[in-house]
Structures are given as C-alpha cells and as structure tokens.
Amino acid sequence: MTKRILIVRTSSLGDLVHMLPAVSDIAAHVPDASIDWVVEEGFAEIPSWHPAVHEVIPVAHRRWRKHWWSADTRAERAALRRKLGEREYDMVLDMQALMKSVWLVRQARGPRHGLDLRSAREPLASFFYDVKHKVKFWQPAVTRQRELAAAALGYTYEGEPDFGLESITDGVEIEPYSVIMPSASRDDKLWPEEDWQRVFAHLNKHGLELRLLSGNPAETARAHALVAGNARAHVLPRMSLTEVARVLAGARIMVGLDSGLTHLSAGLGRPTIGIYKASTPVRTPLEGPAYTASLGERGNAPSAETVLSAIEQALDFDDTAHADLAGGNLAN
Template sequence: MTKKILIVRTSSLGDLVHMLPAISDIARHVTDAQIDWIVEESFAEIPTWHPAVHEVIPVAHRRWRKHWWASETRAARAALRADLDARRYDIVLDMQGLMKSVWVLRQTHGVRHGLDRQSAREPLASFFYDVKHTVNFWQPAVTRQRELAAAALGYAYDGEPDFGLNSITDGVEIQPYAVIMPSASRDDKLWPEADWQKVFGRLHEHGLDLKLLSGSPAETDRARQLVAGNPRAEVLPRMGLTAVAKVLAGAQIMVGLDSGLTHLSAGLGRPTIGIYKASTPVRTPLEGPAYTASLGERGNAPSAETVLSAVDQALAFDVSAHADFPGGAAPA
C-alpha cells in the first residue's frame, strides 16, 4: 500500500540541498513511499531534481508577507488552503521546525511529526506536532535531516549521503573552469579582494578559467570589479537554478563563500571549498561525494594560504578521479 508522505521544508537553498539525502533514505527504506514536498516558490526547482519526489507544492510566503492582507495575497493563501485541505497524508513531516513552517503544517491532514523543544530552532513549533522527535542540534544539517526522517518513518539509515542529483549530473562533461561565488547578502560574509586575487592566480596556474556567480545587481557589480581586466574570467548572467546547477556540475572546482550554491556544488559531487567568516561550519559543513573543505569560523576567516592549500588538494583529488581529463594526469 502506498504510504503518502508530505515534507514541509520551504527554504532556503542550502537547507533544501541538505534535505536531499533524507529524501533518498526515505525512498530506499519506505516501501511504496509517495513523497510530496511543500517548498518556497523561488526554490521549487530543487525538489524536482530528485527522482523520488512525486509532487512539488509551491508556497509564496516570502512574497506574501510583504503584502499579507492584499486581496491577491488573501486569494492565493485561500487557494493553498483549499489545495491542502483536499489532500490526505499518512505522515506530514516538518523538517524545518519554525513557526513559518508550522503555519503550513496546520493546514495539512495527516499525523504531524517534527522536532521536540530541545531540538527545534524555534521551540514553540514543537507544540503543534502530534509526534515529537529528539535530534541533536549541534551536528551537521545533513545528519540532522537524515535522523529526523528516519525517526519519523521508523528505519535506520546507513551509508554516505546520496543527494539524488543524477538528473543534473548525467551527461555533463567536466570542463577546464572554476566556479567562484564571491558575493553574499551580508557584508560581514565577504572575503578580502586581495585574497580572492591570490586564489584566482592559483586557479589560472592550474589552467582554469573563471566563471563568477552573483545574485543581486550589487553582487554583480562587486563580482565584475573583482575580475576587471581579467580576460580569463566572466561574470555569468542571472539564470534559473537548474541552469546554475548545470554550470556547477561541469566545473572542475568551486570556491565560494558560505552560500546555498556552494552547498549545491558539494552535493553535485564537485570538489568544493567553502569560506566561512560570519557563520560556523559545525552545523552546516559542506558535504558531498568529492573533496570538500569548510574553512574558517564565525569571526575568523581563513587565510589566503589556507584556501590555496585546499585548492591544490581539491584539484589533485579531481585529477586523480578524472585522469583522462584533457591536459591532466593523476598526481604522483
């Protein structure tokens, strides 16, 4: 008999990437699981990448909260409520543990599972679950999500995380370029320009061109300034998430600030280096099947030398794994 499961995890990009191994676990351990996923509309592409996700239900909370009582917003909320009211699930699993996810959860039908007060980021959320689970807070996000899903659905997971991203990586050839994510929404996450230039120089020494990602117009301007006059670098135009994922999947290496796209690169199996300055990698380290390095700590950015060393290690790893790469050879 089909077991209908609804996942509530609406944002953000990196957190959704961290969810994917739990989806793989559910598909592997729960016979005839039908997995639907409620997600913020701007990230709705991500669940579609995983073959085990049956249906994606978009929610526009970020857009709605700007005009919560506008007639258009009220109509959209009513449509979502009617949609959820028509569905019945065996299990509704809140993987976020926030009051904004509880707002969605309360409109669903099914046994509601979530984190207990000691485990949830917002303890008040735990009062709205029928079944509460304890998951150690201070451990990697991928592990937390896998543990919560296993506890809610009654299995023991094992093995390395499987992000289920073959729909992105299949048929993509690794090319001689590095993807760079030098921008962030907060200035306290930024890394010094001089350090970036050292990294760019090292990547060029390894024969790689640069493709820089950015989000807002301000981030695009910053990225352009970083590579001004560099003929081997380009700032990519804004693209949809699937198109960006394809670019990441074809890169020989990715170096970026702690961002959702950096975590996506790791999940796609590309050697990835994350630079942490305003956050801690204890709870959100980079995880993936290839080389990853989560460097720095809140208030203590990694030095250029530390990142350069990781770049060399990552590229040695990748050349060893792709010894037939044009111009490459396995390290001695």
C-alpha cells in the same frame, strides 16, 4: 500500499540541499512512499530535481508577507489551503521546526511529525506536532535531517549521503573552468579582494577559466570589479537554479563563500572549497561525494594560503578520481 508523505521544508537554498539525502533515505527504506514537498516558490526547482519527489507544492510566504492582506495574497493563500487539504497524508513531516512551517503543517491533513521541544530551533513549534522526535542539535544539518526522517518513519539509515541529483549530473562533462561565488547577502561574510586575487591567479595558473556567480545588481557589480582586466574570467548572467546547477556540475572546482550555491556544488559531487567568516561550519559543513573543505569560522576567516592549499588538494583529488575512472574503463 502507498504511503503518502508530505514534507514541509520551505527554505533556504542551502537548507533544501541539505534535505535531499533524507529524501533519498526515505525512498530507499520506504519503497512505496509517495512524497510531496512544500517549498518556497523561488526554490521550487530544487525538490523537482529529486526522482523520489512526486509533487512540488510552492508557497510564496516571502512574497506574501509584503502584502499579507491584499486581495491577491488572500486568494493565493486560500488556494494553497485547498491544495494542502485535498489529500489525506499518512504523515506530515515538518523538517524545519519554525512557526512559519507550523502554519503550513496545520493546514495539511494527516498525523503531524516534527522535532521535540529540546531539538527544535524554535521550541514553540514542537507544541503543534502529534508526534515529536528527539534529534541532537549540534550536528551537521544533513545528519539532522536524515535522523529526523529516520525517526519519523522507523528505519535506520547508513552510508554516505545521497543527494539524488543525477537529473543534473548525468551526461555532464567536466570542463576546464572554475566557479567562484564571491558575494553574500551580508557584508560580514565577504572575503578580502586581495585574497580573491591570489585565488584567481592560482586557478588561472592551473589553466582554469573563472566563472563568477552573483545574485543581485550589487553582487554583480562587485563580481565585475573583482575580475576587471582578467581576460580569463567573466561574470555569468542571471540564470535559473537549474541552469546554475548545470554550470556547477561541469566545473573542475568551485570556490565560494558560505552560501547555498556552494553547498549545492558539494552536493553535485564537485570539488568545493567553502570560505566561512560570519558563521561556523560545525552545523553547516559542506558535504558531498567529492573533496570538500569548510574553511574558517565565525570571526576568523581562512587565510589565502589555507584556501590555496585546499585548492591544490581538491584538484589532486579530482585528477586521481578521473585517473581511477579511466583505469576502470580501460580494465573493462
């Protein structure tokens, strides 16, 4: 009998990537599960990549809050309420544990599961769940999500996280370029220009083109300034998340600040170096099937030498992995 599950996890980009292995676990342990996922409209592509997700239900909270009481916003909120209420779920699972996610959970029909008072980021949220689960707070985000899903659905997961991103990675060939994410939403996350220049020169020395990502006009201007005069570098145009994911999937290596796209690169199985300066990697380290390095911590950015050393290890890992794969193909 089909078990209908509604997942509420609306944002942000990195948090949604961290959620994907829990969806893979559910699909593996509850083979009759039909999973719907409520997500912020700007990130709706992410759950659509996972083959176990039946329906993606977009919410526009970020846009609505600017004009909460306008006629258009009220109409869209009413449509979402009808959408959430039209199906009876066997479980409504809040994977965010915030008051903004509780607002959505309360509109859905079915037993409400979430984190308990001591586990939730916003403890007040726990009072609105029918069933509450304890998950240790100071763990990597991927682990927390996997543990909450396992506790709610009554199974024990094992093995390395499976991000379920074959729809992006299948058929993609690795090409001689690196992807760089040098910008962030906050200035205190930025890394010195002279350190980036050393990284760029090192990657170029390895025969790798530089492809820089940016999210808004200010970030685009910063990216152009960083690679001015470098004939083997260019700033990518604005793309959809799926298009960006495919660029990441084909890269030899990715080096970026702590951002959602850096976490996506790791989840896609590409060697990825994350530079942490205003946050700690204890709860949000890079995780994925290839080489990853989460360097630095809040108030203590990694040195250029540390990043260059990690790049060498990442490229060596990738060379070894490709050699092993080629050897396996020859053996067959």
